[in-house]
Amino acid sequence: MNIHRASDMGFCFGVRRAVDMMKEAAANGTRVTTLGQVVHNPQVVAELQKTGITVKEDRSAEGVDTETVAITAHGVGETVVRDIEDRGLQVIDTTCQxxxxxxxxxxxxxxxxxxxxxxxxxxxxxxxxxxxxxxxxxxxxxxxxxxxxxxxxxxxxxxxxxxxxxxxxxxxxxxxxxxxxxxxxxxxxxVNVLCNATTSQQAATRDLTEDVDLMIVVGGHNSANTRHLAELSRANGIETYHVETAEELEPQWFEGHEDIGVTAGASTPDFSIDAVVARIEEIDQLASATV
Ligand code: SF4
Incomplete structure (x- = not known):
C-alpha cells in the first residue's frame, strides 16, 4: 500500500498556541484549572493532566480551587469573563484569534x-x-x-x-x-468568521481524495473539525474511517485498497498521526507476509 499524508493536517496554530501556553504554565509550577478541555482530543488532555492541570468540564469559574484558570482556544462568553474577574482569579487566555x-x-x-x-x-x-x-x-x-x-x-x-x-x-x-x-x-x-487554518486543512483533504481510494481521518471523536474532514472525504466518494487512536484501525478496512490517505483535524497531535501511519505500515507488512 502507498500511504499519502495530507499536505496540511494536525495541530493548527490556535491549538498549538493553547497547548504551549498550558505546558509553559505547568513548567513554571502554576496550578491551573482549565474551563473545559483545552482541545477536543482526549490524548492531549491526558498528557496535560499528567502535568497537574485540572479540567473543569462545566466551563464556569464557580468552585475553582486554583488561583489561575485557563480559557481554552474555544473561548467563553462575556459573563464567564466577568465572573473570573469578579473572583479575582489569574487568567491564561488561550482563546484563538x-x-x-x-x-x-x-x-x-x-x-x-x-x-x-x-x-x-x-x-x-x-x-x-x-x-x-x-x-x-x-x-x-x-x-x-x-x-x-x-x-x-x-x-x-x-x-x-x-x-x-x-x-x-x-x-x-x-x-x-x-x-x-x-x-x-x-x-x-x-460576517465571514471562518477559520483559515480549517479551510486550508479541508482543501488539503479534498486534494488528497484525488489520489487515494481509502481515507483515514485521525482525531478526537468529539472534534467538530475532524468530523468535518471525514464528511468531506465521504462526500467526495472515498471510503473513510475516523479514528482517534491507532488501536481503532481494523486490518480488513485495507483489503483491496492500494492508496491510503491520512489526514487529521486541527486538534490532533503529531504523535497520534505518526502512530496511525506506523500501524497502517504494520498492517501492510502483515498482509504481505501472509500472501
Ligand atoms: S479557530 Fe481555527 S485556528 Fe483557531 S483553534 Fe479553531 S481550528 Fe484552530
Missing part, C-alpha cells in the same frame, strides 16, 4: 441592533461562548436546512458561523436563509 474575531463580530452586531444568527452546533463550546457575546440577541441554527429556524425573525439580522464550518456549508446556509425569509428581513449583515 479567529474565535475572538467571531466574538467581536457578535458583540458589534448585537450592539448595532442586529439579532445574531450563529450557524453552528449549539452544544459546541465555541458556539456557546460566541452566543454569550450576543447581549441576549443570539440564535443558534444547527443545519443549513433551517429546521430549527424560529417562525418569526426580527427585521435586522446578522449572520456568522462556527469558525470550523466549510465555506460551502456557510454559503448554502446564507442562501437558504435569504430564500426562506426575505419577506421578513429588511437588513442582513453577513
Amino acid at each position: 479567529f474565535v475572538s474575531r467571531s466574538q467581536r463580530a457578535a458583540r458589534n452586531l448585537a450592539e448595532r441592533g442586529f439579532t445574531v444568527i450563529i450557524f453552528g452546533d449549539p452544544t459546541h463550546p465555541e458556539v456557546k461562548g460566541v452566543l454569550g457575546w450576543c447581549r441576549g440577541r443570539g440564535i443558534v441554527i444547527k443545519n443549513e436546512s433551517l429546521e430549527d429556524l424560529p417562525d418569526y425573525l426580527p427585521a435586522k439580522i446578522g449572520v456568522i458561523s462556527q469558525t470550523t464550518h466549510t465555506p460551502e456549508r456557510f454559503a448554502a446556509f446564507v442562501s437558504n436563509l435569504m430564500r426562506a425569509r426575505i419577506d421578513q428581513i429588511t437588513e442582513i449583515r453577513v
